[in-house]
Amino acid sequence: MLTFSEAISLLQKNQIVGLPTETVYGLAGRADSVEAIEKIYAIKQRPMTNPLIIHYATKEMALQEGIFCHLGKELVSKIWPGPLTVIVQKSLHSKIVSKAHCNLSSVAIRVPNHPVMHDVLQKVGGIAAPSANLSGNLSPTTAEHVNRAFLGKIPVLDAGACSIGLESTIIDLRQHPFVIVRPGYWTLEKLSERFPNIIFEENNSVDIITPGSSFQHYAPKKRLFLNVLAPFPSEMGVIGFGKIHINENSKCFVQLSEEANLEEAARRIFSALHELDLSSQCSCIGVTPIPGFGIGKAINDRLMRAALQKN
Structure with missing residues (x-):
């Protein structure tokens, strides 16, 4: 298992590591590195048409990477850090490489609520971190799940079991009312208490613009x-x-x-x-x-x- 300093060193060298979040373990690489992003897609065997979620240490850092309307800023300011991802138009000044979001004009961003991940992000900057598994397989909620998925070939920073254990809610902030495109911890019921102008929409689109929205996903072998x-x-x-x-x-x-x-x-x-x-x-x-x-x-x-x- 990795130490904290080893994980930082590997990430800074454009290597890929397993990192804990409050939702699931992520397969992490620098969001400003084409080399790192290409490695994530290759290691996961993830389709290059399936965009990644980019993680930041603070909401102030995250807000600089996308274009947020006033209500969107209000929403994330009240919820981040936490298991909420938002889809926004990418800022012209963003350092996220285009391969990380499949050359779309939009980008998926979140600020995780996990002390270890927070400290890594403070040292490294923005990190792409899809679930640390082979594409379509069961999501990992422990370091052992990551080791098993990649036969021990991916170094993992072990911080115990994830506290939430389910991927983040994803909300599209580019339209009004805002739309939940992937359900998660932040449910429509919880969000509606503070933001009544949010709806849930089943994602039946053939085009994948939302991370984790492919029809078959999270599957066991049995x-x-x-x-x-x-x-x-x-x-x-x-x-x-x-x-x-x-x-x-x-x-x-x-x-x-x-x-x-x-x-x-x-x-x-x-x-x-x-x-x-x-x-x-x-x-x-x-x-x-x-x-x-x-x-x-x-x-x-x-x-x-x-x-x-x-x-």
Whole structure:
């Protein structure tokens, strides 16, 4: 595992490292370096048409990289640092290389709320950091998940498990009302309390302009079934939410939240999928119903994309 100073040194040399955030671990490289950005796409095997999220240490630094309307500035000023990404027009003075945002006029920006990532960003400047996994696979919420995804070939700065465990909410600030294009911790319900002029829009576009918006994403290797109910097949590993009766034939069971707490479930969902995907005791994975309100909407969004089968 990396030390803090080693991570800084590697990033400054345009190398790629795994870094912790409050959402998931990121595969990080300097946003002002074409070499680093190309390495991220190559290592992740990510389509070059799928833009990256750029991270900054402070909202003041982030605001210089994009063009924000008055209400947009007000929104991020009240929420950053935190698990919120915004899409804005790129500033003419931005140092973000065009490959990081697929030559689009827009750019996705956030200010993470994680002490280690914050300190790295203060030293290095803007960093592109998509999830530290192969494109389309399960998101990593621990350093071990990153090591497993890349067979230990990517150095990781280990800061323990991510506190939120689900990717950031993404809001498009280029239109009014503002549009949530990827659900996350900052739910429509939470945002509407402060900013009533926000809507949610299902992303059905063929063109990918939003990071993490491809139809099939976040997928385990095993087949995934949603909204399963008891009795469960004996070969199925089960991820439960709330009070679940497990029949004696079930070989694997992981509980997200016995008390039906959605934030606890969000924090544990990817770890649960990783655990059962590795288990030799089950051949497929089933998830019991999870409510679709609040952060449950984000959980179900990830599960729906994960359940789509590869061709």
